[in-house]
Amino acid sequence: MNVAHLVCLDCQREYSLDDPRWRCDCGGPLDIRYFPVFDISNIWERPPGMWSYREALPLKADAQMVSLGEPLTPLVPLKISGREVLMKQEQLFPTGSYKDRGVSLLISHLKSIGITDIVEDSSGNAGASMAAYAARAGMRCRILVPEGASAGKLTQIRAMGAKLQSVRGNRQAAADAAVQLADSLFYASHAWSPFFYHGTKTIAFEICQQLGWRPPEVLILPVGGGSLLLGAHIGFKELKQAGFISRLPRIIGVQAENCNPLARIFNSTDPTGDLPADFLPLPTIAEGIAVSRPIRHRQVIAAVKESKGAFISVSEAEIQGTYKNLLHRGFYVEPTAAATIAGVESFIRLYPDPRGVIASVLSGHGLKVQPV
Amino acid sequence: MNVAHLVCLDCQREYSLDDPRWRCDCGGPLDIRYFPVFDISNIWERPPGMWSYREALPLKADAQMVSLGEPLTPLVPLKISGREVLMKQEQLFPTGSYKDRGVSLLISHLKSIGITDIVEDSSGNAGASMAAYAARAGMRCRILVPEGASAGKLTQIRAMGAKLQSVRGNRQAAADAAVQLADSLFYASHAWSPFFYHGTKTIAFEICQQLGWRPPEVLILPVGGGSLLLGAHIGFKELKQAGFISRLPRIIGVQAENCNPLARIFNSTDPTGDLPADFLPLPTIAEGIAVSRPIRHRQVIAAVKESKGAFISVSEAEIQGTYKNLLHRGFYVEPTAAATIAGVESFIRLYPDPRGVIASVLSGHGLKVQPV
Helix, strand or coil: CCEEEEEECCCCCCEEECCCCCCCCCCCCCEEEECCCHHHHHHHCCCCCCCHHHHHHCCCCCHCCCCCCCCCCCCCEEECEEEEEEEHHHHHHCCEHHHHHHHHHHHHHHHHCEEEEEECCCCHHHHHHHHHHHHCCCCCCEEEEEEECCHHHHHHHHHHCEEECCCCCCCHHHHHHHHHHHHEEEECCCCCCHHHHHHHHHHHHHHHHHCCCCCEEEEEECCCCCCCCCCCCCHHHHHHHCCCCCCCEEEEEEEEEEEHHHHHHHCCCCCCCCCCCCCCCCCCCHHHCEEEEEEEHHHHHHHHHCCEEEEECCCCCHHHHHHHHHHHCCCCECHHHHHHHHHHHHHHCCCCCCCCCCCEEEEEEEHHHCCC | CCCCCCEEECCCEEEEECCCCCCCCCCCEEEEECCCCCCCHHCCCCCCCCHHHHHHHHCHHHHHHCCCCCCCEEEEEEEEEEEEEEEEEEHCCCEECHHHHHHHHHHHEEEEEECCCEEEEEHHHHHHHHHHHHHHHEEEEEEEEEEEHHHHHHHHHHHHCCEEEEEEECHHHHHHHHHHHHCCCCCCCCCCCHHHHHHHHHHHHHHHHCCCCCCCCCCEEEEEEHHHHHHHHHHHHHHHHHHCCCCCCEEEEEECCEHHHHHHHCCCCCCCCCHHHHHHHCCCCCCHCCCCCCCCCHHHHHHHCCCEEEEEEEEEEHHHHHHHHHCCCCCCHHHHHHHHHHHHHHHHHHCCCCCCCCEEEECCHHHHCCCC
């Protein structure tokens, strides 16, 4: 890894990578500026999975790696609407979701700069992942959740020894409360930290490796805050810059119709690129992507545009139908994962005969929820 | 793969591998007699995991492979009582337990001989796995469970579209009821079918591959029916026969003190090698290994003896303590997995300074149960 910096996406101010900050002084979100190194010959000598791309991850000392054993998630063919789609089994991570990619790198980084106490807001998979990796690193961890968050995932967070704190109000209220605590505890936000999506970018590395160092033509991903989509896009770009692949896949972001701010911005003619102030989300069973005000919305929209991609919104009825169908085919996933596959079905309806490889992901384990 | 046969362990009668039978006419359990082929050069060109050892698995046609994407489960170092132990993360299989190794091969075989309807008795992980792989293969699946079986795992079985049938009485009553149905449905028993442990044997292949084609000195495994232990032992023997390793690891089987028939037989002086008729198991939170009358007890005892291993029994208090400790270190497993690690702690107390590599497994996912 070369010299790396944190850089503000709004004002371009730079900070040292070791600066224990979660955003720019101007309030803008931070990115990481650096040029990753790839050494494919090394990859084969290492245990497969995200840490086999060690040189491409912005972490200085190997000794700081915090890992629970992140498998190379299989890429499994599944017939969807008559078309073979390669499904990346991201539900097979230690805590049952792809969030472990981001959290493993983020907690490793925080450990490397001496952080011992973290706070995070989440009502689901990110919180469970943070609790597990903090426990593995020996850090104290506090997770703030909105009232009425789903009981099963809270059990998982509590089981890992994290301190769980319920906040009156909605998801945003929990985030605001976490910021309040950021003076005494490090705000290890998966939405704010660029280390999170520099962990999730390894999904792109793995998919290309699994396809013999070729990107798929189309990659269909669930989008809430956008950290998986951003990570994937950055991962493909880094592989292209390094000369391993010659083009980017078209990235299709899937949102629930009931909570689709990014799809609305993408398809809107409003030149500000902002979400209309009167946007009001409705409840969705795809709780993992129910993010009404994504922090990195500009970055996500730009990534999808650069990839010549698009957004697809799926209805609750479509998600329910696909969910049942996936379970009955042996894939035990949570409803959020079914939303993605409902998006794949939509995509194949819109483009009945797309050329090349279509890849997608199953994002969260079925054991996390009790199926209806 | 060479020509293979089913062979009875009691009367040595042989049957064709394609014979759709679950036991010998004499009532004895069947084994598979054949000489597996290994081609390590091929392994590296394939997706990592159990099916990369394709030639060593007794399945004729590739087209019959029924897979949900079985990852190469990571081998993660964990300090236990001051000693580093390598923990195989078997909870990261598609249905949340190592059973998928056995079931993936078993269902593949059944598909290859034209079976379309199966029945199995289970109250937990094997049933969930069977339901998932049957769904993937398009088979109809019926799972018989004893009254009062744990609700979480039943939800998982039902979600996959399997027909769930509650049987009055205990675990043995469910097994008896399954046998009753074996005239009209194929009895796909993970306890009876040798294909099951010819699937689980891949854990030995993977561990050796991960250690640079060396076996560990000691392998500590949970034992209920013994299918993981038998599989591991057979896997190491096959690697030794093929010349890839020069010795077998010492296998330590861990049972719950409250239900430890194999440990009792192993340590008994009774020359019959049978369980005393008055043996009465007590309840244990390690439900995955609560098998009071294991069908293959002679085979399991012989395997542990051949490996110069032993049995360790752990108390409920030890399991509870280790369970909480594992969760607080970030490993989200079910109580049965904690029993194994309590056994590892016992082993290290008994042999404070064993030479070489100690390996063990985390067998089932924490998401399967609600932690206490």
